[in-house]
Amino acid sequence: MNNSAESSYIGLEQNGIVQPLLTDLYQITMAYAYWKSGKSNATAVFDLYFRKNPFHGEFTIFAGLEECLKFIQKFHYSETDIQYLRTVLPISIENEFFEYLQSLTADEVSLFAVHEGTVVFPREPLIRVEGPLIVVQILETTLLNLVNYASLMSTNAARFRLAAGKLKLYEFGLRRAQGPDGGLSASKYSYIGGFDGTSNVLAGKLYNIPVKGTHAHSYVTSFCCLPEVTVTQLQPKAGGEKREFLQYAMKWREKLMSSFQVPTSQASDGEFAAFISFAIAFPDMFMALVDTYDVVKSGLFNFCSVALALHDFGYSPIGIRLDSGDLAYLSNVARNHFRKIADIYQIPSFENLVIMASNDINEETILSLNEQGHSIDAFGIGTHLVTCQKQPALGGVFKMVEIDGQPRIKLSHDVEKVTIPGKKETFRLYGGEGYALIDILQRTVEDSPCVDHKVLCRHPFQESKRAYVSPVRVEKLLVLYWNKGKICQKLPNMQEVRDRVKNSLKILRSDIKRSLNPTPYKVAVSDNLYTFLHDLWLENAPIGELS
Numbered sequence: 001m002n003n004s005a006e007s008s009y010i011g012l013e014q015n016g017i018v019q020p021l022l023t024d025l026y027q028i029t030m031a032y033a034y035w036k037s038g039k040s041n042a043t044a045v046f047d048l049y050f051r052k053n054p055f056h057g058e059f060t061i062f063a064g065l066e067e068c069l070k071f072i073q074k075f076h077y078s079e080t081d082i083q084y085l086r087t088v089l090p091i092s093i094e095n096e097f098f099e100y101l102q103s104l105t106a107d108e109v110s111l112f113a114v115h116e117g118t119v120v121f122p123r124e125p126l127i128r129v130e131g132p133l134i135v136v137q138i139l140e141t142t143l144l145n146l147v148n149y150a151s152l153m154s155t156n157a158a159r160f161r162l163a164a165g166k167l168k169l170y171e172f173g174l175r176r177a178q179g180p181d182g183g184l185s186a187s188k189y190s191y192i193g194g195f196d197g198t199s200n201v202l203a204g205k206l207y208n209i210p211v212k213g214t215h216a217h218s219y220v221t222s223f224c225c226l227p228e229v230t231v232t233q234l235q236p237k238a239g240g241e242k243r244e245f246l247q248y249a250m251k252w253r254e255k256l257m258s259s260f261q262v263p264t265s266q267a268s269d270g271e272f273a274a275f276i277s278f279a280i281a282f283p284d285m286f287m288a289l290v291d292t293y294d295v296v297k298s299g300l301f302n303f304c305s306v307a308l309a310l311h312d313f314g315y316s317p318i319g320i321r322l323d324s325g326d327l328a329y330l331s332n333v334a335r336n337h338f339r340k341i342a343d344i345y346q347i348p349s350f351e352n353l354v355i356m357a358s359n360d361i362n363e364e365t366i367l368s369l370n371e372q373g374h375s376i377d378a379f380g381i382g383t384h385l386v387t388c389q390k391q392p393a394l395g396g397v398f399k400m401v402e403i404d405g406q407p408r409i410k411l412s413h414d415v416e417k418v419t420i421p422g423k424k425e426t427f428r429l430y431g432g433e434g435y436a437l438i439d440i441l442q443r444t445v446e447d448s449p450c451v452d453h454k455v456l457c458r459h460p461f462q463e464s465k466r467a468y469v470s471p472v473r474v475e476k477l478l479v480l481y482w483n484k485g486k487i488c489q490k491l492p493n494m495q496e497v498r499d500r501v502k503n504s505l506k507i508l509r510s511d512i513k514r515s516l517n518p519t520p521y522k523v524a525v526s527d528n529l530y531t532f533l534h535d536l537w538l539e540n541a542p543i544g545e546l547s
C-alpha cells in the first residue's frame, strides 16, 4: 500500500481534457464580438464566487486552484483548435480574429486567489482575475468547471470527516462516479477534504493517495465448498516449512462454534473456503467481507476461525467489512465476539480488529450510527460521496465587477444575485478565542482593517444589519498567485492542502459546522463598499413609472 501523499503532485501534467476548447461556445462568440467592437484592449476584473453553501451547510472548502493555475499557465489555442473553430463559427468571421486568437496567452492576466483548502463563504471572491477582457472572459467556463466540483467534493468529504471524527474514511466511489474524470477528481478531492484513502488505483498512482481495499461478494460466492481450496498450506510468518493452514482453520471453527454453541452446519463452507484462500494469498492483510450469507451465524465465525489460524502462524489479521444489515447492531455483535475471543484465548489484539462498514452510507447515516452507538472503525463510502447526492453542484459563478476602471453591477430581482461591484479584497477578522468572527469585503482602494481597531461591518443588502468588530487578528484572503506569465506563490502539495482544510475548519465555531440548522457565518461589506454598491445600484435602476 502506498502510504504517503507528502511528495508534491505539482509536477504532474494536467489531465489532457483541460484545454482552451473545454469551454462554452459563447465565450468564443463573445470574444469575436468584443474584438470586432474594439474592446480588445479593454481591461476587466472578474470575481469567481458562489452564492450559497452546499449541503444545507454554512461553510465551503475552496479547491481546484492548482488546476486553474496549470490551465492558465499553458493557455494557448493550438493550430487544430483554430481549424476546428473555423468550422463551427460563421464564414463571416474575419481571418485576423483567428490570428488574434492563436496569439492569445494568459501572460497579461493577474490572478488573485484564496489559498486552496481554505474554508470560504458565499459572495466572497475565491478568485479575482484581472487582465485583457477577452482573455479573462474566455477563462470563465474552464475556471468554474475546475473549481465548482473540486470545492463541492472537498466540502462533502470535509462534512463526512466532521461526522466521522477520528474514524477512518475510505472513498470507494469510482464505479458510481460521473465518468472517469469525475471518478479521479472525486478521489483526489475527497482526500483533500479529509478522507484517509481511496480504492481508486489510478488516483493512488497519479496523486500518491493511499490506496486501500478489501474484496467483493463475488470472491466469496465463487467458492462453494472446502475441497475448492487447492492451495492449503501457508508458510509461518517467522519462516520455515509451509504448514497445513486449512486444518488449523477448520479446528478453530469447530472449537469456536461449539464454545458459542452454534452448530457448524450454520456456517457456509463456501464462505469459509473463500476466507481461507484469501488469507493464504494475503496473510499480512487479511480483511474479510462477512455479510454474504449471515453475519452472525456464518461470516463472523468463518472470519474468526481463519484469523485465529493466521495468528497461530504468526500473522496479524486486519478485520472485517460489513456491507448490509443494521450496521450499528452487527458491528457491536462483531466487537463482542472479538472481545470474547481476545479474552478466552488471551490474544489482546483481537479486541481491536478493524470493523469497516459500507453500503450506501451518507453523512446522516454516520451521525445516526454515532447516536445509536456502534463499534465501527472505518467507513467505505461510494455513491453519496462521489456523486454528492445531497447536492450535485456548487453554483459558483464568474462575474464582471469592473471594466477599464469603471465598476460594473449585475442587477436581479433576487437580491442574492446582485453582484458586488468593483475590485475588492476580503479580510477575515478573528476574535479572542482564535475563532473567525466575520469576513469583510472592501474596495481595494480602502485601508486594510487593523488589529484592535473598530471596523464597521455591514450586511451588503440589509441596511439595519451592522456591527463593529475589533479584531485580534486580521487575515487577507486574496493572494496574488499568477502574475506576468508566472505562478508567483509556492504551491502546496496535496498533503499541505489537506492540512489546510483541517486547520481551516478549526477556526470555525462548532455551531457553524453542525449538520442540523447550523449558524450562518457572516460575510459583510465595509461602509465604503456598502455606499458604493448601493449608489451604483440606484444609478443602474431607473425609477419606474406606474400607469
Ligand SMILES: Nc1ncnc2c1ncn2[C@@H]1O[C@H](COP(=O)(O)OP(=O)(O)OP(=O)(O)O)[C@@H](O)[C@H]1O
Pocket: 323, 324, 325, 326, 327, 328, 329, 358, 359, 360, 361, 362, 365, 368, 369, 372
Ligand atoms: N444502524 C443503522 N442506522 C441507520 N442506518 C443504517 C443502519 N444500518 C444500516 N443503515 C443504512 O440503511 C440502509 C440499508 O440498506 P438496504 O435497505 O438496502 O438494506 P441492506 O442491508 O443493504 O439489505 P440487503 O441485504 O438487501 O443488501 C443503508 O443505506 C445503510 O447505510
Ligand SMILES: O=P(O)(O)OC[C@H]1O[C@H](OP(=O)(O)OP(=O)(O)O)[C@H](O)[C@@H]1O
Pocket: 172, 173, 175, 176, 216, 217, 323, 358, 359, 360, 361, 380, 381, 382, 383, 384
Ligand atoms: O454503497 P456505496 O456507498 O456506493 O459504496 C460502495 C459500494 O460498492 C460496493 O457494492 P457493489 O458494487 O458490490 O454493489 P451493492 O453492494 O450495492 O450490491 C461495496 O460493497 C459498497 O456497498
Ligand SMILES: O=C(O)c1cccnc1
Pocket: 172, 173, 199, 212, 213, 214, 215, 216, 321, 358, 380, 382
Ligand atoms: O475494496 C473494497 O472493499 C471496495 C472497493 C470499491 C467498492 N466497494 C468496496
Ligand SMILES: [Mg+2]
Pocket: 323, 358, 359, 360
Ligand atoms: Mg452495497
